[in-house]
Amino acid sequence: MKLYGMGQSRSFRALWALEESGLEYEYIAVSAGSTEHNGTKSDEYKNLNFEGKVPTLIDGDLVLIESGAILNYIAACCPSKNLMPVSNIKSRAKYDEIMCFVLTELEQGLWTNGKHRFALPKEQRIPEILSTATWEFNKAINTLGNMFDGKAYILGDQFTMADIILAQTLNWAHRFEFTISENLMAYKNRMYQRPACANALKKVE
Numbered sequence: 038m039k040l041y042g043m044g045q046s047r048s049f050r051a052l053w054a055l056e057e058s059g060l061e062y063e064y065i066a067v068s069a070g071s072t073e074h075n076g077t078k079s080d081e082y083k084n085l086n087f088e089g090k091v092p093t094l095i096d097g098d099l100v101l102i103e104s105g106a107i108l109n110y111i112a113a114c115c116p117s118k119n120l121m122p123v124s125n126i127k128s129r130a131k132y133d134e135i136m137c138f139v140l141t142e143l144e145q146g147l148w149t150n151g152k153h154r155f156a157l158p159k160e161q162r163i164p165e166i167l168s169t170a171t172w173e174f175n176k177a178i179n180t181l182g183n184m185f186d187g188k189a190y191i192l193g194d195q196f197t198m199a200d201i202i203l204a205q206t207l208n209w210a211h212r213f214e215f216t217i218s219e220n221l222m223a224y225k226n227r228m229y230q231r232p233a234c235a236n237a238l239k240k241v242e
């Protein structure tokens with residue numbers, strides 16, 4: 038497999054997942070906004086990922102460009118690691134719920150903040166939206182606090198890809214200086230101490 042990524046952006050989820058999986062892979066660091074070779078706006082890269090975003094995962098003729106789908110695919114490629122519930126449909130439903138919650142609720146305030154501070158073209162940025170983004174993030178993090186019962190992992194006793202997507206998003210929130218409760222920070226820090234995460238971090242230093 039080949040993963041194209043950039044630092045601790047959303048592609049870090051996929052890099053960490055590959056480290057957990059034990060699968061062989063090649064990591065290619067791309068440079069944001071560049072039209073040069075391995076730049077996200079080069080024709081070569083945009084052929085794989087039309088919007089010029091990260092991550093992109095390639096496995097033979099399969100090209101995937103959504104981090105959630107990439108985590109599920111990696112989990113499916115290494116079933117013995119139990120990184121995604123498959124046999125118990127209720128466990129799978131709770132797993133899907135966390136994946137969807139992170140991608141549709143928790144991320145939004147963060148991404149709106151990032152887009153309107155630096156990611157969007159200057160003429161598209163609306164500074165007034167930043168306080169609404171913070172308000173939305175606070176609402177989502179309170180909901181998460183209510184969902185998290187303090188067990189070892191977000192789904193209970195088993196580490197899954199849901200922990201990767203959640204911990205990476207909490208780390209993103211921490212880097213953006215959003216307020217996160219002590220127990221969620223402690224959970225995030227425990228996840229970041231996993232050897233696979235440390236190995237992934239070394240690749241993006």
Ligand SMILES: N[C@@H](CCC(=O)N[C@@H](CS)C(=O)NCC(=O)O)C(=O)O
Binds near residue numbers: 091092102103
């Ligand atoms: N839905 C996508 C979002 C990907 C995304 O927006 N990635 C950001 C980095 S975190 C990016 O590549 N931004 C560059 C750009 O918008 O040009 C996913 O989760 O994979």
